[in-house]
Amino acid sequence: MADDESLFGGVEPDAAALIAARPHLSRDADGGLMLEGVALASIARDLGTPCWVYGAGTIRRRLAEMREALDAAGLAHAHIHYAVKANDHLAILALMAAAGAGADVVSAGELGRALQAGIPAGRIVFSGVGKTLADLAQAVTAGIGQVNVESREELAMLSAVAEAAGRAVDLVIRVNPDVDAETHAKITTGKAENKFGIAWDDAEAVYAYAATLPGLRPRGLAVHIGSQILSLAPFREAYGRVADLVRRLRASGHEVSRVDCGGGIGIPYGAGAGPSLTGFAGVLADTLGDLGLDLMLEPGRWLVGPAGVLLASVVLSKQTGERRFLVLDAAMNDLVRPAMYDAWHGIVPAEATTGEPQKPVDIVGPVCETGDTFARDRLLPALGPQALVAILDGGAYGAVMSSTYNARPLAAAALVDGNRWAVISPRQEIADLWSRERVPAWLSDAAFAGA
Numbered sequence: 267m268a269d270d271e272s273l274f275g276g277v278e279p280d281a282a283a284l285i286a287a288r289p290h291l292s293r294d295a296d297g298g299l300m301l302e303g304v305a306l307a308s309i310a311r312d313l314g315t316p317c318w319v320y321g322a323g324t325i326r327r328r329l330a331e332m333r334e335a336l337d338a339a340g341l342a343h344a345h346i347h348y349a350v351k352a353n354d355h356l357a358i359l360a361l362m363a364a365a366g367a368g369a370d371v372v373s374a375g376e377l378g379r380a381l382q383a384g385i386p387a388g389r390i391v392f393s394g395v396g397k398t399l400a401d402l403a404q405a406v407t408a409g410i411g412q413v414n415v416e417s418r419e420e421l422a423m424l425s426a427v428a429e430a431a432g433r434a435v436d437l438v439i440r441v442n443p444d445v446d447a448e449t450h451a452k453i454t455t456g457k458a459e460n461k462f463g464i465a466w467d468d469a470e471a472v473y474a475y476a477a478t479l480p481g482l483r484p485r486g487l488a489v490h491i492g493s494q495i496l497s498l499a500p501f502r503e504a505y506g507r508v509a510d511l512v513r514r515l516r517a518s519g520h521e522v523s524r525v526d527c528g529g530g531i532g533i534p535y536g537a538g539a540g541p542s543l544t545g546f547a548g549v550l551a552d553t554l555g556d557l558g559l560d561l562m563l564e565p566g567r568w569l570v571g572p573a574g575v576l577l578a579s580v581v582l583s584k585q586t587g588e589r590r591f592l593v594l595d596a597a598m599n600d601l602v603r604p605a606m607y608d609a610w611h612g613i614v615p616a617e618a619t620t621g622e623p624q625k626p627v628d629i630v631g632p633v634c635e636t637g638d639t640f641a642r643d644r645l646l647p648a649l650g651p652q653a654l655v656a657i658l659d660g661g662a663y664g665a666v667m668s669s670t671y672n673a674r675p676l677a678a679a680a681l682v683d684g685n686r687w688a689v690i691s692p693r694q695e696i697a698d699l700w701s702r703e704r705v706p707a708w709l710s711d712a713a714f715a716g717a
């Protein structure tokens with residue numbers, strides 16, 4: 267897979283290299299880890315751990331950097347639609363709204379969040395293979411900017427919804443380009459055997475069909491081949507294929523004015539450089555740039571992933587046979603990526619450590635599963651109980667994938683913005699864990715009778 271230890275050729279980057287590669291992280295004079303202008307230890311003291319911390323300035327800077335790369339490549343008509351599923355917190359979405367980004371949503375819930383955060387409906391696109399009639403009706407009623415349709419069946423559903431609402435709906439057809447994104451199998455979406463999009467050979471027929479349905483305005487195509495893509499070659503291949511399809515559709519007399527290029531640009535979880543945005547924008551310009559299209563991008567991970575950390579405290583360290591374990595108060599229910607995708611995350615002390623030699627240690631959470639392992643054989647200095655560590659690059663696919671497994675309350679979250687910070691999610695209360703649960707009367711009465 268793309269983001270595992272083999273990337274580092276067996277030599278993992280150390281804490282200093284990881285921090286040096288992340289301009290939003292630094293050490294203060296006392297050795298404490300800072301995110302932008304705020305000491306992470308001070309947030310941990312106030313909020314407790316585990317706790318997510320995101321950098322608003324970092325996200326804004328990344329968004330600006332992406333826009334600059336697109337502009338520099340001459341792609342003036344490129345619009346960024348943040349993929350909400352990477353991090354759907356209202357504060358993050360409000361930041362995106364204020365920065366003028368649109369949104370890419372994949373559920374009625376995400377649509378609701380984006381609207382609630384102030385992203386105008388006209389700047390929202392709705393993707394996903396299983397939008398229900400109710401989802402589509404909600405989107406159409408809200409005045410959604412574009413629906414990315416993934417099947418012939420969905421076209422018929424959308425047409426019925428558009429007619430019932432008396433509205434014309436802009437849509438693009440998501441095609442499956444049968445390109446290997448060379449990423450983890452669980453996040454590859456553009457191969458012929460994946461569930462996403464319309465099969466390449468059916469695309470022209472489906473586009474023609476869409477043009478015949480009442481209430482629908484086919485505007486163009488969409489493609490999204492996967493996530494955490496570290497090489498530009500799969501993008502070049504996919505966008506090149508889409509450009510051919512645009513030409514063929516136009517030659518058959520269809521209007522094609524937009525291409526939604528999806529997301530998927532990867533980030534380095536180690537200390538390397540990651541794919542260059544200039545290179546990525548160059549690929550867009552080379553393949554789709556001269557077709558006079560409005561281009562759309564749906565980045566998620568690239569915008570927010572590096573901007574967040576998960577703070578955790580050491581509960582204890584223990585030796586079991588040959589192995590040394592560092593047990594944290596964060597677990598797979600908070601950050602599931604290591605357990606789910608074998609993902610590698612940098613883990614660094616967030617406070618000054620002694621100069622003792624580093625030793626390899628397995629870093630684990632308290633959940634009753636062996637999969638609850640953040641890292642194996644990671645070199646760390648000796649860390650005693652309560653020592654604070656930061657798990658890096660948790661801004662995307664972190665908190666959004668959290669669960670309350672093992673009845674562990676959802677972690678707190680804070681947003682840093684330069685020198686200030688605010689709590690954006692208090693820690694979930696224990697009693698909240700069962701606040702949606704009801705015990706049927708016959709059970710509670712029986713318990714009462716038996717007492």
Ligand SMILES: *Cc1c(COP(=O)(O)O)cnc(C)c1O
Binds near residue numbers: 351490493494564567
């Ligand atoms: C997940 C997803 C994205 C965002 O992917 P990233 O890898 O986070 O950039 C964009 N578009 C669609 C359709 C998606 O499903």
